[in-house]
Amino acid sequence: MSKTGIIYGINGPVIYLKGNTGFEMSEMVYVGKERLVGEVIALDKDRTTIQVYEETSGLRPGEEVIATGDAVSVILAPGILNNIFDGIERPLEKISETGGAFITKGVSVDNLDKTKKWKTHFTIKEGDYVNGGDIFAEVPETRAIVHKCMIPPHLHGTVVSVKEDGAYTIEEPLIVIDPGTGRTVEIPMAQKWPIRTPRPVSRRFSASVPLITGQRIIDTMFPIAKGGTAAIPGGFGTGKTMTQHQIAKWSDADIIIYIGCGERGNEMTQVLEEFGELTDPRTGNPLMDRTTLIANTSNMPVAAREASIYTGLTLAEYYRDMGYDVAIMADSTSRWAEALRELSGRLEEMPAEEGFPAYLASRLSAFYERAGMMQNLNGTKGSVSIIGAVSPQGGDFSEPVTQNTKRFVRCFWGLDKSLAYARHFPAIHWLTSYSEYLQDLSHWYQDNVSPKFVDYRNRLMALLNQESSLLEIVKLIGSDVLPDDQKLILEIARVIRLGFLQQNAFHKDDTCVSMEKQFLMMDTILYLYKQARALVTMGHPMSVLKSEPIFERVISIKYDVPNDRLEMFAQYRRDIDTFYQNVLEKNA
Structure with missing residues (x-):
């Protein structure tokens, strides 16, 4: 009963x-x-x-x-990808067929399609001994992803029977194992898992491989590791959602879980429309073939908003257990925290700072701690990376959600309103952002890009910091009184900002940039600085140097050099040498 x-x-x-x-x-x-x-x-x-x-x-x-x-659990089986769910894994497409555009109360639909038959290939045979997490079958879930059916983590035993390769539904028993208890257990494709319980793993690895996003300010200046955590805080209109969209589209994660938590419905509609039209650059298939969307918009019930984060995490951990690299886009954790605050108020709990519950920090910690690069129970290696947008009211980074998030993430991409209003995108400000992964990933950059990569990155950051200090002086007394070497720093910093940090999401060559091109762009900018500084040291004034078009030429590299024509960078070196000779001859 x-x-x-x-x-x-x-x-x-x-x-x-x-x-x-x-x-x-x-x-x-x-x-x-x-x-x-x-x-x-x-x-x-x-x-x-x-x-x-x-x-x-x-x-x-x-x-x-x-x-x-x-x-409260989710069903884990083929059919999760290329789908859109609400906060408790009910498919919105199925709901719309029965209830129209809005979710009706008490609507009862299957989490996943129980009638569809999936082509199944078995990887085990009778007599094999299997442990929790072991892969027993493979199903081509989409054109991009092979779904690996796994033994539930708490089971182990000898395989008594296995069905033949063929097409089966997610609830049909596929194998029977004898765990040694006297009773056999039938195992279908589908398994249930409680959303608030992390899935077990063998061990956690330290950060060693970057999540390549194709965005220069992220990959070069403030990288995130696979299995890492990052926060994107910013006021209204600064580009949090668009930055996450870019990462979702172009990162080298195998699977994207996009959680729209309390965001506007039109933003989720845009995600649906865009992702449906986008072609995956790696496979040539639609991007939705390796994407799952969880939509819990601002007009949906507030309690489901709180659950949606955990639903997305559990789906991500399931695919991680298959050996995939998964990236979660949580947009936005502030709306999730507001849901916690509203429920806490209803429960008459003692409020802490700004009305948020006293357990806000521990909930944020529990969320971000489920990220990581793991060795799974079946011996494979997979990762869950979490990129959470934070929407501080009025763009105030000192409010509780942003401050507590900073305690638990190792990568902070602070969006700046003034950059966004100046049409500088991504509007990640280089002085307020940081990444603690840089040191961990330095060996990877050294082995896979160039031994000079981290040094070049640090030199660019040093120039940007010097520019910030000089601009304080310029505000007081103007730029004319600065010596030429400091004027050169301001000019090179402008080249870095416009030619390297600023990126155009709508340009075919600039929307996503390889690590090799990023390095060559840095190399060209620093070579220009080296040659220009040599000229200034010889006494040539900045007015003469700026009369040459070379600075604008280097800024336009991002558009003028296609991603598949990197040999063109050699011509830029020759152009910089020509500029050097021209200045010498003019002032001989």
């Missing part, structure tokens, strides 16, 4: 049951006649508290709540 309780109080998405119901903490329940999905969040001997993941209008005291015996 299912355990039941009777509603005696309702406060928005929070409902109360009187007496000892026998429910368990974090248990999933069905609430009222419409069977709304909820979760037990607090228990004492006289009262059970439940948060409901759907709209509670029309719910009345006296209605029944039925326990399911399971925690």
